[in-house]
Amino acid sequence: xHQILSRETIGPDVCRYVVEAxxxxxxxxxxxFVIVRICEGGERIPLTIADADPQAGTITxxxxxxxxxxxxxxxxxxxxxxxxxxxxxxxxxxxxxxxxVVCVAGGIGAAPLFPIVQALxxxxxxIVTLLCARNADLLIMEEDLKAVSDELIVMTxxxxxxxxxxxxxxxxMLVDRGLAIDHVFAIGxxxxxxxxxxxxxxxxxxxxxxxxxxxxxxxxxxxxxRVTVGDATKFACVDGPExxxxxxxxxxxxxxxxxxxxxxxxxxxHFRSDCRLGQ
Amino acid sequence: MDAKERLAIPPQPMPEQSPHERIGNQREVPxxxxxxxxxxxxxxxxxxxxxFCTEGCPVGIDIPGFLEAVxxxxxxxxxxxxxxxxxxxxxxxxxxxQEAQCQLGCTVGKFHHDPTKSVGIGKIERFxxxxxxxxxxxxxxxxxxxxxxxxxxxxxxxAGLTVAGDMIVLGHSVTVFEALHKPGGVLVYGIPxxxxxxxxxxxEAENLKALGVEFRLSTVVGRTYPMxxxxxxxxxxxxxSGAGLPKFMGVPGExxxxxxxxxxxxxxxxxxxxxxxxxxxxxxxxGRKVITVGGGNVAMDCARTALRMGAGRSLIVxxxxxxxxxxxxxxxxxxxxxxxxxxxxxAPLELIGDERGWVSGMKIEKMxxxxxxxxxxxxxxxxxxxxxxxxxxSVLVAIGNSPNPLIPSxxxxxxxxxxxxxxxxxxxxxxxVRGVFAGGDIVLGAATVILAMGQGRIAARxxxxxxxxxxxxDLEQAVSAQGGMQ
Numbered sequence: 001x002h003q004i005l006s007r008e009t010i011g012p013d014v015c016r017y018v019v020e021a022x023x024x025x026x027x028x029x030x031x032x033f034v035i036v037r038i039c040e041g042g043e044r045i046p047l048t049i050a051d052a053d054p055q056a057g058t059i060t061x062x063x064x065x066x067x068x069x070x071x072x073x074x075x076x077x078x079x080x081x082x083x084x085x086x087x088x089x090x091x092x093x094x095x096x097x098x099x100x101v102v103c104v105a106g107g108i109g110a111a112p113l114f115p116i117v118q119a120l121x122x123x124x125x126x127i128v129t130l131l132c133a134r135n136a137d138l139l140i141m142e143e144d145l146k147a148v149s150d151e152l153i154v155m156t157x158x159x160x161x162x163x164x165x166x167x168x169x170x171x172x173m174l175v176d177r178g179l180a181i182d183h184v185f186a187i188g189x190x191x192x193x194x195x196x197x198x199x200x201x202x203x204x205x206x207x208x209x210x211x212x213x214x215x216x217x218x219x220x221x222x223x224x225x226r227v228t229v230g231d232a233t234k235f236a237c238v239d240g241p242e243x244x245x246x247x248x249x250x251x252x253x254x255x256x257x258x259x260x261x262x263x264x265x266x267x268x269x270h271f272r273s274d275c276r277l278g279q
Numbered sequence: 280m281d282a283k284e285r286l287a288i289p290p291q292p293m294p295e296q297s298p299h300e301r302i303g304n305q306r307e308v309p310x311x312x313x314x315x316x317x318x319x320x321x322x323x324x325x326x327x328x329x330x331f332c333t334e335g336c337p338v339g340i341d342i343p344g345f346l347e348a349v350x351x352x353x354x355x356x357x358x359x360x361x362x363x364x365x366x367x368x369x370x371x372x373x374x375x376x377q378e379a380q381c382q383l384g385c386t387v388g389k390f391h392h393d394p395t396k397s398v399g400i401g402k403i404e405r406f407x408x409x410x411x412x413x414x415x416x417x418x419x420x421x422x423x424x425x426x427x428x429x430x431x432x433x434x435x436x437x438a439g440l441t442v443a444g445d446m447i448v449l450g451h452s453v454t455v456f457e458a459l460h461k462p463g464g465v466l467v468y469g470i471p472x473x474x475x476x477x478x479x480x481x482x483e484a485e486n487l488k489a490l491g492v493e494f495r496l497s498t499v500v501g502r503t504y505p506m507x508x509x510x511x512x513x514x515x516x517x518x519x520s521g522a523g524l525p526k527f528m529g530v531p532g533e534x535x536x537x538x539x540x541x542x543x544x545x546x547x548x549x550x551x552x553x554x555x556x557x558x559x560x561x562x563x564x565x566g567r568k569v570i571t572v573g574g575g576n577v578a579m580d581c582a583r584t585a586l587r588m589g590a591g592r593s594l595i596v597x598x599x600x601x602x603x604x605x606x607x608x609x610x611x612x613x614x615x616x617x618x619x620x621x622x623x624x625x626a627p628l629e630l631i632g633d634e635r636g637w638v639s640g641m642k643i644e645k646m647x648x649x650x651x652x653x654x655x656x657x658x659x660x661x662x663x664x665x666x667x668x669x670x671x672x673s674v675l676v677a678i679g680n681s682p683n684p685l686i687p688s689x690x691x692x693x694x695x696x697x698x699x700x701x702x703x704x705x706x707x708x709x710x711x712v713r714g715v716f717a718g719g720d721i722v723l724g725a726a727t728v729i730l731a732m733g734q735g736r737i738a739a740r741x742x743x744x745x746x747x748x749x750x751x752x753d754l755e756q757a758v759s760a761q762g763g764m765q
Contacts, residue, residue, distance in 0.1 A: 023498075023503050023504065024503065027502075027503065027505070035497075037460055037497075041552070041558065041559045041560060042560050043551065043559075043560035043561040044460075044551070044561075068557075068560055069560060083460070084460045084496070084497040085497065086458065086459075086460070086497040086498070086499055086503070087499070087502065087503065088502055088503070089499065089502055216543060216546050216547065216550075216551065216561070217458070217459060217468075217523075217546065219458050219499060219523065219683065219685055220523060220524050220683055220684060220685060221468070221523035221524065221525070221542050221546065221683065222525070222540060222542050222543035222546050223524075223525040223527070223539075223540035223542060223543055224539070224540075224543045226527075226534055227534075228534055233527065233533070233534060238684060238685065238688075252534055252636075255536060255635075255636040256534070256536060258536075259536050259537075259564070260562045260564070263556070263557075263562030264562070266556075266557055266562075267556070267557045267560055267562065270557040271557075
């Protein structure tokens with residue numbers, strides 16, 4: 001059992017949790033994730049580790065409410081217990097001084113991107129962060145990312161904050177500005193990563209993405225998280241979650257993410273009606 | 280009773296849920312012997328001078344011994360005899376391939392020229408374990424005085440549970456690390472409820488806890504806890520992390536929606552109890568016409584689970600013929616009774632998808648049988664021009680598993696073979712690293728519960744000798760010097 005120490009709403013349907021998990025806090029590295037099971041009968045959901053405090057023995061999870069489990073979690077608070085938190089899983093990010101790095105965060109993607117930016121920054125890379133969201137309300141972790149970036153540019157699709165435009169517009173803008181980009185890290189909705197990679201592929205810029213497909217065990221056992229990378233099938237849980245974005249078959253990833261859409265809706269409705277009954 | 284009278288007793292049938300009834304529930308299919316049937320079945324044993332049954336048992340249970348106890352109605356003695364060699368009798372009585380092991384050499388079966396008429400050793404073993412559990416007084420083995428030594432067991436499947444059970448009794452302190460949230464490994468995520476009720480597995484784990492074994496669940500050795508640190512904190516380690524990496528066919532279309540590894544499908548159904556969705560959160564895809572590829576026990580489990588998930592048709596596509604099916608005879612029999620269709624001598628060539636990316640058909644090629652291959656089974660040979668398309672809305676790939684890569688990849692010090700399995704000494708379970716032992720599917724590749732237990736037993740014995748003597752390079756001699764271990 002893992003106690004939730006704090007919960008804070010940081011955006012519409014987005015919460016930041018600090019959870020007691022001393023062993024994970026001590027060993028996690030940027031790019032890794034945990035599998036959380038909220039309660040008995042709960043599903044196993046992969047959540048990226050946004051931050052950790054090894055001294056305090058805590059990890060930070062930033063979770064967007066998208067289905068039954070995340071909704072249930074959003075109703076939990078300090079003192080509540082998560083049944084299981086297993087991890088840290090996945091291969092850590094390869095960190096180094098990559099020269100000039102553009103880090104693209106799309107919406108909730110800012111959470112998994114933050115520890116990577118932090119580590120790249122420490123390793124001496126020069127970092128320009130593009131913090132992108134559909135609108136101003138959906139921007140998260142701006143201050144955290146600003147502190148570890150050489151430059152942070154805020155962009156929204158509707159122009160409600162920062163520069164109006166998509167993440168790809170941001171990359172083009174930087175290139176037009178004469179920035180010689182050595183590497184791009186992009187984490188966000190699969191559609192965003194797809195178009196970022198399409199552009200960086202054309203520009204010939206190596207690009208790393210972090211994928212969050214459907215998975216159960218997170219240890220290589222189920223194969224539910226398989227993705228096509230180049231000519232090969234890879235398991236995101238043990239071979240990833242980070243991959244060469246220029247090689248990822250995003251259309252397949254997007255299709256596979258929708259595999260249980262109807263069932264997920266059903267579970268959510270079931271949970272909501274149960275909650276009403278309980279009131 | 281003389282041998283002639285014994286041979287005249289017909290095999291005692293075990294009551295089963297009818298096929299029609301059972302595909303509508305998750306309950307166990309064979310319902311077990313009552314005391315009378317068990318005693319009568321035990322009478323069929325002719326007490327051969329040379330017990331071929333015991334020789335065929337990977338853990339060497341004194342089978343004539345426990346059969347005699349059952350015949351006399353001394354069930355407590357019967358289960359005690361089994362437990363000298365086997366810590367998981369309720370499991371093994373259900374899932375061991377007895378027809379290929381203890382019951383294979385049985386004189387009674389040979390006399391009748393019919394291996395299915397061998398003494399029902401597995402059924403009686405199951406009876407004894409169930410009888411003991413039902414009495415509520417599970418007899419605990421006596422523990423030796425504490426040795427002060429600490430061992431770690433990585434993985435709580437059949438190999439790991441065996442090592443834990445043996446080592447705790449020998450007086451060592453035992454901690455079992457399990458990556459998933461329940462103990463049991465393949466016994467909980469792989470084997471379905473209708474073949475092995477999960478209640479039984481959790482009771483076995485509870486018994487080990489009562490003996491003092493500590494379980495640390497949701498703890499991934501190699502990630503949460505690196506092997507290097509495990510070795511610092513414990514005097515010896517047993518790796519039994521299993522063959523949990525599903526193989527795929529490598530045909531086009533395998534990543535279409537509706538195509539699942541057997542592991543994923545069975546884990547959803549068994550570990551996550553998706554059959555009770557949405558009361559449990561994890562969903563499972565309920566196909567209408569499900570094709571399972573493969574011919575082993577796991578394939579049978581998939582095809583039969585699909586029926587219980589409401590499939591109108593459940594097909595097995597297997598590239599060899601019925602004789603080569605690796606599954607237990609009983610599983611094939613039960614699958615057929617339940618209406619699973621066996622499409623033999625057929626091999627998938629390609630999976631075809633619809634416009635939304637869901638699987639809609641399987642292109643299949645028919646096969647003939649050629650000369651025996653390296654496995655001793657006749658090699659399937661494609662028949663040119665025989666391709667056709669079978670419509671389907673879900674495909675379950677049950678063609679085997681490779682050793683789980685988590686530990687080998689995070690701990691390169693331990694030597695592996697070209698299939699990614701850990702190399703271990705057959706006689707001792709020793710790996711290339713001092714103090715580290717391994718056994719079960721991480722060494723064997725996907726095999727059986729009882730073989731894993733057999734390896735666990737061998738490793739436990741060697742580990743015990745290692746902890747007492749500190750010898751490593753000549754550990755095999757140290758083990759034999761110590762003599763047999765009960």
